[in-house]
Amino acid sequence: MERVLFEEHRTDRPSNQRWELHDDLAEVICRCENIWESLQGARIFLTGGTGFIGCWLLEALRHANRQLDLGLQVTILTRNLSAFQTKAPHLASYGSFRFIAGNVADFAFPGGEFSHLIHAATDASADLNERNPRQMFDTVLLGTRRTLDFGLAxxxxxxxxxxxxxxYGQQPWELEQVPETWTGAPDCVNPKNTYAEAKRAAEMLCSIYYKQFGLEVSIARIFALLGPYLALDIHFAAGNFILDALRGRPVIVQGNGRPCRSYLYASDLTVWLLHxxxxxxxxKAYNVGSNETVSIAELAERTARLIGNGEFQVLNAGDTGWNPGRYVPNTDLVGQELGLYKTVSLDQAIVRTALWQGWNKQGD
Known part of the structure; x- marks a missing residue:
């Protein structure tokens, strides 16, 4: 079901400030003005179309198709169409979208011609990475090879x-923002890095298919994100904090709060990916993320202040995550080559994500 309009009522924001998903999509249309002609009549194959990023791509493509009469069509590979029909029925039922069932590692190639390919399918589950790292590795690597073979065919x-x-592996504390030219890497004998090593190997496959077969593949190295469709109850700290605040609880930081992250809002993400x-x-690989650094403790405090009761706690438990340090990109390259920049602030990203989830406090 498409979300309804919410109004922000906090006294520390401008009165009558309003937001709805349609506003974000209109901004995407405007900022992609110079690429829609290239997508006129496009036939796009999309893996991972029912996840967080996939939903945003489909929202934007549906909106552009309706507003600009592009005549584009998208075929989406999914493992569970019924779940997606419940999650986003307006996308699942859109006439220019065709869904096919299959696993990314061995799906049957659909018939027809295709002009564009977006490979977004992956399972970034921290639980799977811990419980079944071989499946994680196979999903990323075999899925990428199968999808590239589809592109060739x-x-x-x-x-x-x-x-x-x-x-990039562990970003050194002294390296404030990691650029695409940095040659660090995950520790390849630590299974916690299964997802990271699989993505590295998948990037190499993309490079091989470009060199050996001429398949034109660009690579987006995506960092942390916020926005509608983000799952709040899995391993993402920002989502967990928003969920705590929405439930009226203190925002809880399990660790020491020192790790540093940055968060790109989903409408900016969508513009960047389409370009x-x-x-x-x-x-070539491009960093995709925000260069605005925030510690986990600062993120908890900000979330509690913006959408919660102002309370947060840092429990100082042992950090068991894959990256207890910095995770912040340098985004100069995408700005210089493609003219792309972040437009939504972290505060706006937190608030809009909460509004999507139904936060609409009266009289704050």
Whole structure:
């Protein structure tokens, strides 16, 4: 069901400030003005279309198709269409979207011609990474190879692979923002790094297919995100904090709160990815994220102040996550080459994500 309009009522924001998802989508349409012609009549194959990023891509493509009469069609590979029909029926029932059932590692190639490919399918579950790392590795690597083989078989002209900032491994504390040229790497004998190593190997596959077969693949190394469709109850700290605040509880930081992150809002993410699909240089990786650093403790405090009761706690438990340090990208390259920049602040990203989840306090 499409979300309704909410109004922000906190006294520390401008009165009558309003937000709805339609506003974000209108902004995406405007900021992608110079690429829609390239997508006129496009036939796009999308893996991972029912996840957080996939939903945003589908929202934007549906909106552009309706507003601009692009005549584009999207075929979406999914493991569970019925779940997606419950999650986003307006997307699942849209006439220009076709859903096919299958696993990314061995799906049957659908018939028809395709001009563009977006490979977003992955399972970034921290639980799976801990419980069944071999399955995690196979899903990322075999799924990427199968999808690239599909691109070759269909003579797809433009491909975009969604990788991860995790490929850099542990970012040194003294390196405030990690650039694409940094050659650090995860510890390859630590199974906690299974997801990161799989993404590194998948990037190499993309490079091989470009060099050996001429398949034009651009790579997006995605860092932490916020926005509608974000799951609040899994391993993402920002989502957990928003959920605590929405339930009227103190925002809880399990660890010491010192790790540093940054968060790109989903509308900015969508603009960047669509531009990379059309304009990204083949064989090149681009960081996709915010360069605004925030510690986990600061994020908890900010979330509690913006949408909660102002209370937060840092429990100082042992940090068992894959990255207890910095995870902040340098985004100069995407700005210089593609003219792309962050437009939504962290505070706005937190508030809009909460509004999507139904936060609409009266009289704060």
């Amino acid at each position: 269909k003579s797809v002209k433009r491909c975009l692979f969604l990788s991860s900032g995790a490929v 990379m699909l059309v304009r990204g240089q083949p064989g």
